[in-house]
Amino acid sequence: MPPRPAVRGVTLVELLIAMAVSSLVLVAMVGIVTSQQQAYADGHRVRAAQASARNALLFLEQKLPLAGYGMAPSLALDLDRYTSGPCPAQLQVSGACKRDRTDDSDELVFYARNPSYWLQPSGTGMAGRTWSVTSSGITATHLHLNARAGDTFLKGQILQAVCEGASQYVYVTVAARAPASAPVAVDGPLQIELEAVDSANPFKRQDAAGDECFRSGAARVFLIDRYRLHVRPVAVGDRVDPFLVLDRGVDSVGTGGAVTEADEEFVAEGIESMQVAYVLANGKVVGATSGTGITFNAGFPGAPGTTDTLTQLVFPGPAPAPDESVYSPTSWYRYTMGPPADPERLTDHQANVRAVRIAIVARSPEPDFTRQSSPPMLRLNQSAPAAWVGDADAKDGYQRVAFEATIPLPNMLSQGMVYF
Template identity: 30%
Template sequence: MRPSLRSRGFTLVELLIGAAVGAVVLLGISLTFISQARQYQAHASRRAIQANARQALAFVGRIVRTAGYGVNPDRAVLAYDSYDVASDSAAPGFPDAVVVHWRDPLFRRPVQSANSTQLTLPATQPLSEPLRQGQILLVLCPLARNHAFVTVATYRNEGEFTIPLDSTLPAAAPNSPIHGPGRLFHEQDKLDSDTCFSAPGAQVVKVRRAAFYVATFDSDGDPATPEKTPYLMMNQGLDMPTDTQVQGDTVIDENDSVPVAEGIEQFQVAYLLNSNNDNPPLIRGVNESPMLPPTYYGEQWERIDPVTLGANWFFDPSIRFTDARRTADHPANLRQVRLTVVARSTVADPDIRGDNLLTATEGAPLPDGTVPWRQLENLGTPGSPDFTPSGGHFYRVLLRESITSKNLMMNAQFPPVSFLSSTPVGGG
């Protein structure tokens, strides 16, 4: 006789033990997955902010390298310390702004006649592309023996050959990164004082402008969540087209700016100036207080009296490199521009306090009071929390680059190629 076979299941205790073991395993897998996801998100945030910082520094650096091409050295690079775009003024703790000017090598036109209100081109060689309000033009006498920087007053379309000039007096011109060109580009009165601007061989070329500053914008448009994201912005000083108007709204302001890089929380500018007698280069983090000397706020940076030395003194061949004036605080003596950017993550991570890039001053200040080793240049007491590189549950990265623009060594104005050859006149 065969023994009977009876099936036997799991007891309640065995089921409970199995369920507990399975729960522990699933919990471990879940925690591992969550940890890996957080690490991935952290690394992704680090990579993103490094990419944003590199993008910002590369874009600005490429333009700074062109600074001064065909432009007088005193107006090639203009820095605005601690610039608050909301008030269009200096405010402690805000990022810096910098404005760069250079000549457009692809634009040149002969001038038939010129006066303080209008340039007239030959009817046979009108504009082939529009000129916008705020466009800077450089008018050159034959062989560039004299020159004048002027500004276009109103939009001019292709096919036109008269260019109205902005009649704003230099003293009334704006000194701002987000508005039209300043006093250094309102030399229209020169056109009345020298007949060479209307002589055969006179030419007009275009000068490009790029102003970089930091501004914040609502990240999601929801008023219930007022978090703001900082962006590095660029303003060309031109009245850009609107949704409804090709010619623009006739006002040059922050609405004419475009974003360059996301998450740029701080932007600091420093100058490296000439030196002689084996002295170390003078490093200037543009001063935070525009009310205290020396002043480095945009076009106000002129430590050498231009009236005493005369116009365009830096073109004077008698002022040699060893001359003490070549080491004074003046834009014509600038040899490098040092840029520092801080990029932060656009989304806060509640699991971290946030990186802190506000470090104490390292080393002793130089005799002039400058501390060149400070990681954030001249950034003093932080102002707005939107631009304070500390805490806030954000990841951050800092990048710095010193840029040499060979064009700042220019010692005379020069005519475009068409002056000296049979090359056809080109450009707009």
């Protein structure tokens, strides 16, 4: 019987080779998993930035087309008048925020009649954000209207009173919350205190409500919404988080004093920059040339051949005719669109803005200093990053995205005040 062969074991060399191969496989697997996790984290940061930018643009695409609804085209945009809103310290220039910046974010201010109202075909009933003026009319200090249960008028709100036929109308601004403590309990007359008359401010002209039509009982009051959109950097620990916020110019928290950042509404997080350019009826785009700020000139009716210039509204302008409103000479209603268009419709006046071009730069909510970051992005006429954002070459750990949209303003084509 032949002897059985000896069982052969594993040599030390074979064992070392097997361990080395296994280690390489494990290292590769760990590397793949780590890379996938990091790619997911990077993608998540990019998606978060994209979501913030989309939220900002969605809000603008919903609200901006309302600009000028129920108003004259010349009053739809505000290029210089509303300056009392809260201004972040990081964005201040000589103590104030600016509409246009080449080294920081712009801000956008516009107005529109609040569309949340309903009128019965008979004209006697109304609901929502519209009311009727009582026979006491409008005085230098007060507006008298028929309020409904639940109504509250806030300090800073703008109200538009329109006579039947819409030949006469005025704007006034609420000076104090009305009623002072609780909302209106039952339907009935309400007296609203008004801010003092300012002949140069189109929204404080109750002195122009002397016509008998304002005391006939047929005049209607509509709410005018103010939209001021700007970036607000907020200190969070050792970093700054930027937000796009909405300032309505009203004392919504009820402090009774000036409008503060506590009255602002959150729109989107992570918005580092909002750049604004204006598309004119003559085809020119104002505010899209890198490094060139917009030149604002007050005048009438503007010039057709300028570049990166906007002519601001001069109010009240020439004296109105006896049967006209104080707003008529500067309303732009009298200038036709043609064809051919009146020359006044083809100038750089703010009443001739037909669309607004918006560029939004958003960043991820949280930085990751272990990964490559994207530098600050510059769009339209911005040529340098904001000082509070940091150096364009700094590795700050944020992922950034930039979205742009051109939003038309259909109400800039209106050619008459509406009573409905």
